[in-house]
Amino acid sequence: MPLWSRLVARHWREESRGLLNYGPAAGYMPLREAIAAYLGPSRGVQCKPDQIVIVSGTQQALDLSARVLLDPGDSILVEEYCYSAARAALTGAGARLVPVKVDDAGMDISDQAASAANAPVAYVTPSHQYPLGVTMSLARRLALLDWANRTSAWILEDDYDSEYRYVARPLAALQGLDKSDRVIYIGTFSKVLFPSLRIGYMVVPPDLVDAFARARAAVGWCCPIIDQAVLSDFISEGHFTRHIRRMRAIYAERQEVLISALHREAGDLLEVSRTDAGIHVLGLLPDHLDDQAVAAEAAELDIVAHPLSVFFLGEPELAQPGLVLGYGAYNVRQLRDGAIKLASALKKVARLSRSRDSRTLRARSLIA
Numbered sequence: 617m618p619l620w621s622r623l624v625a626r627h628w629r630e631e632s633r634g635l636l637n638y639g640p641a642a643g644y645m646p647l648r649e650a651i652a653a654y655l656g657p658s659r660g661v662q663c664k665p666d667q668i669v670i671v672s673g674t675q676q677a678l679d680l681s682a683r684v685l686l687d688p689g690d691s692i693l694v695e696e697y698c699y700s701a702a703r704a705a706l707t708g709a710g711a712r713l714v715p716v717k718v719d720d721a722g723m724d725i726s727d728q729a730a731s732a733a734n735a736p737v738a739y740v741t742p743s744h745q746y747p748l749g750v751t752m753s754l755a756r757r758l759a760l761l762d763w764a765n766r767t768s769a770w771i772l773e774d775d776y777d778s779e780y781r782y783v784a785r786p787l788a789a790l791q792g793l794d795k796s797d798r799v800i801y802i803g804t805f806s807k808v809l810f811p812s813l814r815i816g817y818m819v820v821p822p823d824l825v826d827a828f829a830r831a832r833a834a835v836g837w838c839c840p841i842i843d844q845a846v847l848s849d850f851i852s853e854g855h856f857t858r859h860i861r862r863m864r865a866i867y868a869e870r871q872e873v874l875i876s877a878l879h880r881e882a883g884d885l886l887e888v889s890r891t892d893a894g895i896h897v898l899g900l901l902p903d904h905l906d907d908q909a910v911a912a913e914a915a916e917l918d919i920v921a922h923p924l925s926v927f928f929l930g931e932p933e934l935a936q937p938g939l940v941l942g943y944g945a946y947n948v949r950q951l952r953d954g955a956i957k958l959a960s961a962l963k964k965v966a967r968l969s970r971s972r973d974s975r976t977l978r979a980r981s982l983i984a
């Protein structure tokens with residue numbers, strides 16, 4: 617924070633006039649240059665600075681993509697467990713969501729639902745599927761790119777948190793593997809820095825840059841120049857990579873603490889696995905437990921746990937019950953306390969569900 621405020625003060629002192637006017641709709645050029653220089657080595661994204669469009673977060677990137685690439689009523693392929701805010705942006709623009717199967721290797725474009733849909737766009741989270749947390753395999757990435765190439769479709773690649781990767785080096789982004797300019801890569805500073813900044817970026821194929829810049833202008837022109845200028849210094853002066861390195865170690869420890877605390881407190885009811893990236897884990901519940909009831913019970917104890925079933929777009933009875941648990945914003949002590957509270961919410965719901973089941977059994981035996 618003191619560093620950020622120093623950078624803000626320096627800009628107002630040195631060039632306040634330039635900060636008062638509208639900036640370019642596609643974004644402040646030094647920031648676009650800094651992002652392009654960062655993306656190559658860190659994410660395998662191949663682009664020139666003028667392919668980058670600065671936006672107010674992923675949310676706006678999805679809204680612009682729907683405006684530019686879709687007509688109302690068009691289908692869009694999405695992962696069957698899908699980020700709710702993406703769903704809101706895409707359906708808000710009139711798109712019809714077509715859920716496609718996801719497994720341990722990510723979205724499977726060979727799913728019958730995908731081929732039947734004739735969709736001009738697919739939205740995916742290949743680096744760290746939200747909410748399941750899996751990474752799309754190289755074979756699935758190549759199959760998805762092949763589908764886009766064959767059908768002249770676009771892929772929206774949402775890479776929201778893969779800066780925080782705890783195992784081997786990340787797989788190259790779809791954008792970097794794409795030989796036919798079919799991928800629109802979307803990045804954000806919400807997870808890697810802070811969400812109130814409301815700055816993200818799109819890397820768009822050269823032929824689409826003008827259309828996206830015009831759409832960006834139509835929805836509020838540009839992000840505040842002062843924030844773009846400060847962020848650009850933050851990246852180009854090396855603070856950003858230092859921040860990622862420091863936070864990656866902190867988040868790895870937080871994940872470890874949360875998983876072992878949940879294992880200790882509620883291992884019989886919640887199966888939490890380690891995640892290779894990001895700042896949330898997924899805990900699976902036994903099939904008979906209602907994840908929305910657990911989340912409501914946890915909320916009574918001030919614990920935020922997102923029920924997995926609400927992200928599922930298929931038939932509701934096929935949804936796997938589970939809890940999506942973010943750990944980025946809590947220290948180690950809060951995570952241990954949180955695990956104890958969550959365990960008590962889980963045990964309460966399990967108790968209630970057991971007594972309901974035994975009442976049903978008793979009633980059935982009376983009827984028989």
Ligand SMILES: Cc1ncc(COP(=O)(O)O)c(C=O)c1O
Pocket residue numbers: 672673674675676699741746774776804805806807811815816
């Ligand atoms: C899948 C996914 N994409 C993107 C984001 C970030 O969105 P934004 O950049 O609009 O803050 C999130 C935040 O939770 C997310 O879960």
